[in-house]
Amino acid sequence: MxxxxxxxxxxxxxxxxxxxxxxxxxxxxxxxxxxxxxxxFEMKEFVKKSEALRMQYRYLDLRSPRMQYNLRLRSQMVMKMREYLCNLHGFVDVETPTLFKRTPGGAKEFVVPSGDPGKFYSLPQSPQQFKQLLMVAGIDRYFQLARCYRDEGSKPDRQPEFTQVDIEISFVDQAGVMSLIEGLVHYSWPEDKGQIHVPFPSMTYEEAMRDYGVDKPDTRFGMKLVDVTTAFQGTQIEFIKDALLKPSGCIQAICIPEGMKHLKGKDLEFLKQAAKTQYGQEVSVAPVRADGSLKSPLSRLLSDRAKQQLLQMAQANAGDLIFITAGPRENVRPLLGKLRLQCAELLESYGVPVRDPSVFHFLWVVDFPLFLPKEDNPEMLEAAHHPFTAPVPEDAHLLYTQPRKVRGQHYDLVLNGCEVGGGSIRIHNASQQLYVLDTILKEDTSLLSHLLEALDSGAPPHGGIALGLDRLLSIIVGAPSIRDVIAFPKSFRGHDLMSRAPDFVSEEDLKPYHISVVWPNTDIEGHQHNSV
Amino acid sequence: MxxxxxxxxxxxxxxxxxxxxxxxxxxxxxxxxxxxxxxxFEMKEFVKKSEALRMQYRYLDLRSPRMQYNLRLRSQMVMKMREYLCNLHGFVDVETPTLFKRTPGGAKEFVVPSGDPGKFYSLPQSPQQFKQLLMVAGIDRYFQLARCYRDEGSKPDRQPEFTQVDIEISFVDQAGVMSLIEGLVHYSWPEDKGQIHVPFPSMTYEEAMRDYGVDKPDTRFGMKLVDVTTAFQGTQIEFIKDALLKPSGCIQAICIPEGMKHLKGKDLEFLKQAAKTQYGQEVSVAPVRADGSLKSPLSRLLSDRAKQQLLQMAQANAGDLIFITAGPRENVRPLLGKLRLQCAELLESYGVPVRDPSVFHFLWVVDFPLFLPKEDNPEMLEAAHHPFTAPVPEDAHLLYTQPRKVRGQHYDLVLNGCEVGGGSIRIHNASQQLYVLDTILKEDTSLLSHLLEALDSGAPPHGGIALGLDRLLSIIVGAPSIRDVIAFPKSFRGHDLMSRAPDFVSEEDLKPYHISVVWPNTDIEGHQHNSV
Structure with missing residues (x-):
């Protein structure tokens, strides 16, 4: 001093x-x-530290100008969001419990033993039920910066606890929620990050899958998917003929501008190999020579007219690379969507500018299917997002006849290819909700009886959204990981490297909760206990 | 519509x-x-509902004008607090983890099993360690509306999860924290609750115990404790003589104005009985007759001068009641403090106005002892509040010689006789902190090695406070329970009566966490399992 x-x-x-x-x-x-x-370690920005060391001495790491900027920006943005919701739009900030009850299908919920033998609280993945109950309760505009929990084991760049901007509104429609969020993001946007423009563009799920092969497209660059099936009409190429015979069989392509110059042989091999292992699909690479001819075995199997058509459809020029694959649409699209992103990353790693990191492309994706076939049993349906999403009104009658065709009133907010928010208009009618849970999804409705009763007490029509605050902020500040916008994050294995949590707890301390540890390999139980 | x-x-x-x-x-x-x-139940304010019914149908109960007012006021007050801290005083809102590590002596912390066999997270009772680490991290003004957890079993009007306004500041002294909080409360005070005046009055712990027999005095009414030992000097009354011979023996009294008119014989019996069972102390009741004489067996054992002195010291008039008790000061004070509050409640139950419910008396209590003898082993010391509280500077040298005499730089904020906040200036010197933990408190310092290392990394002097938001709000709105300012509270047994949490969880769902339930009375294990 x-x-x-x-x-x-x-x-x-x-x-x-x-x-x-x-x-x-x-x-x-x-x-x-x-x-x-x-x-x-030295307190200098330029001194490179391992992430483990940064996490162990987080209180020193946070002194760096970058972390100071991130945490202070987070605080300021959140404050602006609150001003927008509370002061400008009459929202009520309501805290909901985090010691709750297990939800149906809540396999990723942490359990918290209680003093009642065999009974557990559950840490909720979101305040979904509470926010809907608040609509029934007459809190017609609710918001909360909600702490949520999800036990995902070791997933990269996930956190066991995270924060969402949680919003629910009575007497609202999809357009109403979307324009509120556009206003919210615009109002709280940091000045030093340039202007963003509202309203955000919007795209249907079908368009996103068709053009980008993914439901959260990065629209900062082109290289869109192109369906080139017609160019191959009447082809004699055996594997393509086979693919086209299957239901939803098609041939699709993406074109990498100047790909011949930048992508190396080993890159192409890597990409083809990844397609094979991850999607079980063959991908052909067809470089476009300076004279416009294709440098590919396909070339001699295709008529000149077909080749011409292919180049035209893919908008390919000399020096470009075309990736082509044939198969069922539901395989081909995600494969090319992934390939598109991998190519962008590879090009950027060679210094070719593909995506401007200072540019922010917000996008709404709408008209999702309401149900999807279960992965392990395609005869059964599961909710594409959650079982409370209302059907698109003109599809509502299909619920009872062709539920697979029903679109949901669900909307995702996408920023630079990442999902930063999702929401929906909810079912407010108890019998429709019961039908979805019971008849379509075959869920045990007794676990949700309080919600069904609440809907049956004159629930208003309502809908809402949740924004993933950590993800949104990490994109805004350009951080490589959400750990860089969280003061004290866990490692990817869920460990706090500073305090060494989680940690062993004595059997004595577990007694009041009527639980005991089941050690793996009980034959070496003694040894395991020693390590306590 | x-x-x-x-x-x-x-x-x-x-x-x-x-x-x-x-x-x-x-x-x-x-x-x-x-x-x-x-x-x-009918949605009318005047329809009386049992609390259990209100809780089961909380979404209907919240529609009542009273609950709507409480929740909306809460949101508004919190928003004003944030504006004051963030926008006017440059505080940074930082979220700290709730999946943490067990703290030393954290017997009331819920445990959360992790995927690592035998390892548990702990839900923290407060972000104490994190807020101090943030000071080391250069976030010099931190605040958070922090969700905290405490497993207290079945205590009335406690909640397993609660919210505190958590604040920590670098380079601050006690007066600095206190004036910030006065500004915060004043700024966020609801308009319809009348004016409050700052600065708040302040009282030492010793003064509070001396005058009110409690460290959180309700200063809305008098009936203070009076030491009347001198009136009994040289008394021949055997039990009083005995009491005075003991260390810190004294005779103290409280005077209930017009007590003869209002308090009934059975009330006095009840109060005397309560004193005996709760404190093991005899209490004499001496009504003052119209002629100024005492209607008590004591009367004939006391000289006229002594009686005169007693009446004068107690400021007793005709019709008043004097409660007198003799014994060690540390028994007598809490006993009379409790009696004082019980009398106020009894008088109010008879319609005698004692405390104005529309009046808000804030009060600081300061200069607490830093350590207290352990209840089960008075040779040992424990922290009066927590082990991170710094000593009052002029007492610091006593740490090493007479730790029992050290006062802490701790301050409590009291409102109408309830503690609504507490804080302290913290120890920022690693070796002093180590001495307190290791030598004085005999704690296992390995659990806090990260904090000690952090202090040793150039920690600035710092201090802070936490306000109990639920309690503060319940007093402001005049609610009988904190449950009335919480949207979805638990019952006093920690149950959610609406969703029926906590609930049974299948053994299958517990497997990933390597725990199993230990059923009480294993001889009826089979039966118990059936109920799952």
């Missing part, structure tokens, strides 16, 4: 690089308030 | 009692958006 008088620095001694570089303090007294031991 | 034109009501049909009573809608179309089954 220095006490003294502030004065202008002597001429020539100013430091323009420092915010306070024009002044100095003429010290009159000095007191050492605390000392510092030798630190585990 | 009614569509139509709004118009003024015909003359004579206005309803002044309704906010919209001067207008009506001339309906052009009507659509039934939803229907309602027969509700379990």
């Amino acid at each position: 220095v006490k003294g008088r502030v004065r202008r620095r002597p001429e020539g001694q100013e430091n323009k690089k420092m915010p306070t570089g024009e002044i100095e303090v003429c010290a009159e007294s000095l007191e050492v308030l605390n000392t510092s031991r030798k630190l585990p | 009614v569509k139509g034109r709004v118009r003024r009501r015909p003359e004579g049909q206005e309803n002044k009692k309704m906010p919209t009573g001067e207008i009506e809608v001339c309906a052009e179309s009507l659509e039934v958006l939803n229907t309602s089954r027969k509700l379990p």
Whole structure:
């Protein structure tokens, strides 16, 4: 602690690089308030530290200008969001419990043992039920910065606890929620990140899958999927003929501009191999020579007219690379969608600018299917998002006849190819909700009887959304991981490397909760216990 | 949903009692958006419902004007607090983890099993460690509306999860924290609750115990404790002589104005009995007759001068009641403090106004002892509040010689006799912190090694406070319970009566967490399992 008088620095001694570089303090007294031991790393931005070391000494890592910026920006953005919702739009900030009950299908919910033998609370993945109950309760505009929990084991860049901007509104439609969120993002957008424009563009799920092969397209660059089936009409190429005979069989392509110049042979091999292992699909690469001919075994199997048509449809020019694959649409699209992103990453790794990191492309994706076939049993249906999503009104009658054809009033907010939010108009009619849960999804409705009863108490029509705050912020600040916008994150294995949580707990401390540890390999139980 | 034109009501049909009573809608179309089954209770304020019924149908209970007011006021007050801290005082809102590690002595912490066999997270009782780490991390003004957890079993009017306004500041002293909080409460105070005045009065712990027999005095009324030992000097009354011979023996009294008129014989019996069972102390009741004489067996054992002195010291007049008790000060004070509150409640139950419910008396209590003797082993010391509290500077040297005499830089905020906040200046010197943990408190310091290392990394002097938001709000709105300011509270046994949490979880679902249930009375294990 220095006490003294502030004065202008002597001429020539100013430091323009420092915010306070024009002044100095003429010290009159000095007191050492605390000392510092030798630190585990230097407090300089340019000193590269391993992530494990950063996490172990997080209180030092947070001193870096980058982390200070991230945490302070987070606080400011959240404050602006609250002002927008509370002060400008009359929302009520309501805290909902995190010690709740297991939800149907809540396999990823942490359990919390209670003092009642065999009974557990559950840490909810979202306040979904509570926000809907609040609509029944007459809190017609609810929001909360909600702490949510999800036990996903070891997934990269996921956190066991995360925060969502949780919103629910009575007497609202899809357009109403979307324009509220556009206003919210616009109002809270950091000044130093440039202008964003509202309304955000919108795209149907079908369009997103068709053009980008994914339901969260990165629209900052082209290289869209093209259906080139007609170019191959009447082809004699055996494997293509076979593919076209199957239901929803098609031939699709993406074109990488100047791909011949930038992508190396080993890149192409890697991409083809990835397609084979991840999707079980063959991908052909057809570079376009300077004379417009295709450098591919396909070339001699195709008529000139077909080749011409292919180049035209793919908008391919000399020097470009065309990736072509044939098969059922539901395989081909995600494969090419993935390939498109992999090519962008590869090109960027060679210094070719594909996506401008200072540009923010928001996008709504709408008209999702309401149900999807279960992966392990395609005869059964599961909710594409959650079982409370209302059908698109003109599809509602299909619920009872062709549920697979029903679109849901669900909307995702996508930013630069990442899903940063999702919501829906909910079912507010108890009998429709019961039909979906019971008849279509075959769920045990007793677990949701309170929600069904609540809907049956005169629930208003309602809908809402949840924004993933950590993800949104990490994209805005350009952080490689959501860990960089969270003060004290867990490692990808769910560990706190600073305090060493989770940790062993004595059998004595577990007694009040009527649980005991089941050690794996009970034959070495003694050894395991020793490590406690 | 009614569509139509709004118009003024015909003359004579206005309803002044309704906010919209001067207008009506001339309906052009009507659509039934939803229907309602027969509700379990009428939606009228005057219909008395049991608390269990209110909790089971919380979504209906919340429709009441009172609950709507409470939840909306809560949202508004919290928003004002955020504006004050974030926008006016440059605080940074930082979210800290709730999946943490067990803290030393954290017997009331819920455990959360992790995927690592035998390892558990703990739900923290407060972000104490994180807020101090943030000070080391250069977030010099931190705040958070923090969700906290405490497993207290079945305590009335406690909740397993609650919210605190959590604040920590670097380079601050006790006066700095106190004036910030006064500003915060003043700024966020609801307009319809009248004016409050800052700064709040302040009282030492010693003064509070001396005058009110409690460390959170309700200063809305008098009836203070009076030490009347000198009136009994040289007494021949055996039990009083005995009491005075013991260390810190004293005679103390409280005077209940007009107590003779209001308190009945059975009330006095009840109070004396309570004193005996709860404190093991005899209490004498001495009513003051119209002629100024005492209607008590004590009367004939006391000289006239002594009686005169007693009346004068107790400021007792004709018709008053004096409660007198003799014994060690540490027994007598809490006993009379409790008696004082019980008398106030009894008088109020008879319609005698003692405490004005529309008046808000804030009070700081300061200069607490830093350590207290352990209840089960008075040779050992425990932290009066927590082990991170710094000593009052002029007492710091006593840490090493007479730790029992050290006062802490701790401050409690009291409102109408309830503790609504508490904080302290923290120890920022690692070796002093180690000395307190290791030498004085005999704690296992390995559990706090990360905090000690952090202090040793150049921690700035810092301090802070936490306000109990639920309690504060319940007093402001005059609610009988904190459950009335929480949207979805648990019952006093920790149950959610609406969703029936906590609930049984299948052994299958517990497997990933390597735990199993230990059923009480294993001889009826089979039966117990059936109930799952």
